[in-house]
Amino acid sequence: MSAALETRRLCKSFGALTVAEQIDFRLEPGARHALIGPNGAGKTTFVNMLTGRLAPTSGQILIGGEDITTLGQVARVKRGLGRTFQINTLFRNVSVVDNVAFAVAEREGVAWRMFLPASAYRDVLEESMALLDTLGLAADARLAVAGLPYGKQRLVEIAIALGLKPRVLLLDEPAAGVPTMESHRILEVLDALPKDIAILIIEHDMDLVFRFAQRITVLTQGAVLFEGTPAEIAADKHVREVYLGERHV
Amino acid sequence: MTHAGGYVADSRIRAIEWLPWVLAVICFFAAPTYVPLGSYVLTMIIFALSLDLILGYGGIITLGHSAYFGAGAYAAGIFAARVTGEPLLGLLVGTLAAGLLGLITGLIILRTRGLALLMLTLAITSLCLEVANKATDWTGGADGLGGFTVQPILGLFKFDFLGKTAYLYCLVVLFLCWWLVRRLVYSPFGASLTGVRENNVRMHAVGAPVYQRLVISYTISAAMAGLGGALLTQTTQFVGLKVLGFELSGELMVMLILGGVGRIYGAFVGPLAYLVAQDYLAKQFPEYWYFGIGAMLVLVVMFARGGILGIIDALIARVRSRPS
Numbered sequence: 001m002s003a004a005l006e007t008r009r010l011c012k013s014f015g016a017l018t019v020a021e022q023i024d025f026r027l028e029p030g031a032r033h034a035l036i037g038p039n040g041a042g043k044t045t046f047v048n049m050l051t052g053r054l055a056p057t058s059g060q061i062l063i064g065g066e067d068i069t070t071l072g073q074v075a076r077v078k079r080g081l082g083r084t085f086q087i088n089t090l091f092r093n094v095s096v097v098d099n100v101a102f103a104v105a106e107r108e109g110v111a112w113r114m115f116l117p118a119s120a121y122r123d124v125l126e127e128s129m130a131l132l133d134t135l136g137l138a139a140d141a142r143l144a145v146a147g148l149p150y151g152k153q154r155l156v157e158i159a160i161a162l163g164l165k166p167r168v169l170l171l172d173e174p175a176a177g178v179p180t181m182e183s184h185r186i187l188e189v190l191d192a193l194p195k196d197i198a199i200l201i202i203e204h205d206m207d208l209v210f211r212f213a214q215r216i217t218v219l220t221q222g223a224v225l226f227e228g229t230p231a232e233i234a235a236d237k238h239v240r241e242v243y244l245g246e247r248h249v
Numbered sequence: 250m251t252h253a254g255g256y257v258a259d260s261r262i263r264a265i266e267w268l269p270w271v272l273a274v275i276c277f278f279a280a281p282t283y284v285p286l287g288s289y290v291l292t293m294i295i296f297a298l299s300l301d302l303i304l305g306y307g308g309i310i311t312l313g314h315s316a317y318f319g320a321g322a323y324a325a326g327i328f329a330a331r332v333t334g335e336p337l338l339g340l341l342v343g344t345l346a347a348g349l350l351g352l353i354t355g356l357i358i359l360r361t362r363g364l365a366l367l368m369l370t371l372a373i374t375s376l377c378l379e380v381a382n383k384a385t386d387w388t389g390g391a392d393g394l395g396g397f398t399v400q401p402i403l404g405l406f407k408f409d410f411l412g413k414t415a416y417l418y419c420l421v422v423l424f425l426c427w428w429l430v431r432r433l434v435y436s437p438f439g440a441s442l443t444g445v446r447e448n449n450v451r452m453h454a455v456g457a458p459v460y461q462r463l464v465i466s467y468t469i470s471a472a473m474a475g476l477g478g479a480l481l482t483q484t485t486q487f488v489g490l491k492v493l494g495f496e497l498s499g500e501l502m503v504m505l506i507l508g509g510v511g512r513i514y515g516a517f518v519g520p521l522a523y524l525v526a527q528d529y530l531a532k533q534f535p536e537y538w539y540f541g542i543g544a545m546l547v548l549v550v551m552f553a554r555g556g557i558l559g560i561i562d563a564l565i566a567r568v569r570s571r572p573s
Contacts, residue, residue, distance in 0.1 A: 051454070077456030089454070091447035094255065101256040102444045103455040110437045111457060117260035117435040124437075125256045142257060164455060 002065030004029045004198035005050065005081070005168045010059035012045055012222075019045045020056070021223040027168065027198050034209045035202045037219035038242065043202050044086075046219065047170055051083050052076050063168065077106075082166030084157045086173040086202075090145045097141040099156055100128040103163030128163060135159050135189055151182040155189060162193075169193070171201040175208055187211060210234070218242075253434055253513060254306075254443060260435040269517050273420055277413070285412040290524050291419035292481050295426050297505050297516035299473035302430055304502075305511025306439060307466045308446030309359070312498045313370030314474055316354070316377045319493030321347040321475025323394070326488035327387055330397040337402065340422070340479045347475020348468055350377075355467035359460060362449070371495060378493040393489035408484070415484035422480055426473055430513060433469070442466055446511075503542075507549055509556030518557050 005027040012020035019042045027033050037043050048054035050061060052073040061069045063079045071079075091099050104124050105111040119125070132138050135155050140148060145156055154174060161169055174190065175183045183205065190212055193199065203209050209216065209230075216233045218225040226232075226239050233239055254260075276287055296318055303309040324346035325339040333339075358369040381388045388394050401407040406414050433439050444452045445459055452459050482488050491497060500523075508519020526545060530538035553560045 073453050074456050074458055077454070083454055085451075085454075089448055089451045091444055091451065094443060094447055095257060097257055098255040098440065098443075102440065102452070102457075105256070105437050105440065106456045111441040112438055112462075114433055114436045114438040116437075117258070117432075118254065118256045118437045118440045119258055119260055119435070121256065121437060128256065160451070160455060 001029070003027055003062070004031065004064060005200070006060075006062040006065075007050075008060040008062070010046075010049060010061065011057045012042075012049060012054065013057050019222045020049065021221075023059070023219075023222075023224055025217065025224070027200050029167075029198050030196050031198045031200075032212055032214045033198075033200050034213035034216045035200060035219060036204075036206075036209060036216060037225075040221075041219040042222040043219055044172075045222075047083070047172055047202060050170060051081065077164060080165075080167030081170070082161040082164040082168070083170040084161045084172055084174060086176050088150075088153050088157055090153060090156055090160070092146040093144055095142050096137060096145055096148070096156055096159075097125070097128050097132060099145055100131055100159050100163045101125060103160045104128050104131075107164050131159055131162055134192070135162075136185075151178050151185060154178055154186060158189060166197060168198045168200070171199060171203075173203055174201065175203065175205050183208065254436075254439045256437075256440065258435060260431075262431075266514075269514070270420075270424065277416055277420075281411065281413075284416045286524065286528060288412055288416045288419045288484050289481075290521055291416070291423050292477050292484070293501070293504065293520035293524065294517050295419075295423050295477035295480065296474055296501055297508070297520050298423075298426055298430050298513070299470045299477065300501055300505050301511065301513065301516045302433065302442075302473070303463075303466055303470040304505065305515070306434060306442040306446060307463055308442075308449075309463065309467065310363075310367055311370040312367060312495065312502065313372070313374035314470075314501060315493055315495065315497040316370075316374040317347040317351050317471035317474035318478040318481075318497065318501075319374075319377055319381065320350045320471075321478030322482045322488045322492040323381060323388055323478075324475070325479035325482040326394045326397065329399055329482070330394065334398045334400040336399050336418075336483050339399070339483055340476060343479025343482070344472045344476040347478065348472030350475075351471020352464065352468040355464045355471070359463045359467060370498075374493060374495055374498060378490060378495075381490055381493055388488070391490060393487055395487040397486065399483045399486060408486075412484070419480055419484060422476065426476065427513070430473075434513060438462070438466075503546055505556075507546065507556055509558035512558055515556050515558050522557060 003026040007023050007025045010020055010023040023046065035043055045054060049056045052071060060067055063081060068076055068079060091102065101124050104127050108124060110121055110124060129141060132141050137155055140152060145153060158174060175186045178186060187208055201212060213230060216230055217227045218239050220242050226236055300314050321343035325343035328339050328342040354373050358366055361369060382390055399408055402418060408414050441457055441462055445462060449459060478492055504519040504523045505516060507523055509515030527538065527542060530541040549556055555562060
């Protein structure tokens with residue numbers, strides 16, 4: 001069975017600076033996979049190559065076995081690749097439900113329609129509301145995103161991506177900036193995500209990574225240092241040295 | 250209510266939305282001497298509506314929208330002078346010419362954003378102005394294009410000396426434009442434009458073909474601006490280089506900001522307030538009238554970012570929140 005997402009010998013360099021070196025990576029269907037690594041390890045570059053914002057210097061990217069290396073962002077989204085952003089990237093002055101509805105409408109292919117009012121597309125609205133309900137945001141649906149507490153904005157970030165019904169979901173530090181007290185809410189949401197979505201999470205919060213992920217890939221200086229189960233990662237001396245720090249043992 | 254539209258918005262026409270039309274008809278009967286000014290206001294409202302579609306919804310900042318207004322104006326003028334003075338055909342020609350120009354230029358300039366885009370819109374207006382200035386055989390150059398006749402509308406309604414037909418003609422065309430813009434703004438397409446304005450990066454990430462959407466909205470907007478230009482040509486039976494000037498684009502931007510951006514009716518209130526103030530100030534203070542316009546704009550930008558409609562919104566909110 002082909003991987004949900006796969007890279008083969010993926011490289012990226014800016015002039016003499018190599019930020020991704022021969023990355024071979026497999027994300028299995030329905031996987032819960034984490035990508036960790038110290039600052040400057042090339043995580044963001046890797047994600048940007050996956051989503052199509054950045055073109056790799058060489059190598060291949062495949063979704064469900066199909067080579068998508070040369071496709072643009074939009075074409076990749078159509079093939080089931082969704083993502084969230086490390087820094088909130090929302091439609092701030094628009095209601096929460098519209099934030100999700102914009103994504104649902106694009107997926108459903110109704111966003112070009114010019115004649116009927118948007119509110120006539122009941123299915124788009126209902127699907128968006130149902131999605132918000134599963135994330136516990138139903139009560140905030142009609143409020144502008146800009147007025148929500150930060151933690152809830154992080155959930156809207158996830159809700160928009162889910163509106164695309166992705167097969168592969170890239171979560172870029174979903175708990176970034178959320179106070180520890182509230183981060184359990186994010187984890188609850190992550191745990192409840194549909195099991196058929198393959199999820200790659202990029203995260204600094206090790207507690208979250210170890211609780212969520214079944215597999216972990218460690219990236220340092222643009223190359224894969226180690227890949228394994230959380231237990232293997234925790235036991236690996238090398239990983240501890242470069243990343244986890246001794247106190248984490 | 251700012252930025253109408255979206256998937257939860259109620260798109261039915263509310264009672265208050267009929268107010269401009271009622272006022273327009275009352276003005277027609279109550280102030281006959283102001284009918285020619287009224288026609289100009291109605292024309293500029295069409296132009297402002299076209300700008301609101303791309304600026305207020307798509308978030309495209311342009312100082313070159315007069316290129317399309319002027320293209321429509323000249324196309325209608327040349328058509329009347331060379332082919333026929335049939336007014337509805339003339340409007341169609343003006344609209345299509347401006348729409349085509351909008352499509353071609355949009356395909357090029359909408360690849361950029363921000364300041365680069367702003368500069369390119371300026372460049373396009375300047376190019377168009379220079380073409381019109383040099384192609385004297387067709388446009389009359391600096392002397393302008395006149396001497397053509399516009400036939401009665403549908404062969405029935407002759408353009409009269411007092412400008413009454415012209416006023417009603419403009420009003421009907423504006424009504425159609427308003428209806429169209431309102432449809433667009435409330436549609437899924439309009440919602441997606443709001444998305445582009447609010448967050449371009451996210452719109453790409455949800456799989457929206459942002460560039461194509463912007464080009465299409467730009468084309469529609471340019472066509473509507475051209476319609477306004479054609480209307481001006483027909484109602485004044487003259488086209489001058491001023492319709493392509495950068496000043497007109499700037500004036501238009503001022504009018505829309507004055508009224509309130511991204512809310513349809515800002516495009517109604519802005520040109521009305523601006524042109525009536527201009528008319529009044531020019532009579533009272535013939536030497537300093539621009540000072541009054543400037544002061545008005547400074548006040549709005551400093552204290553009321555939402556324009557005149559924003560002020561009204563704030564007042565209504567204050568009255569409503571007052572405990573009774």
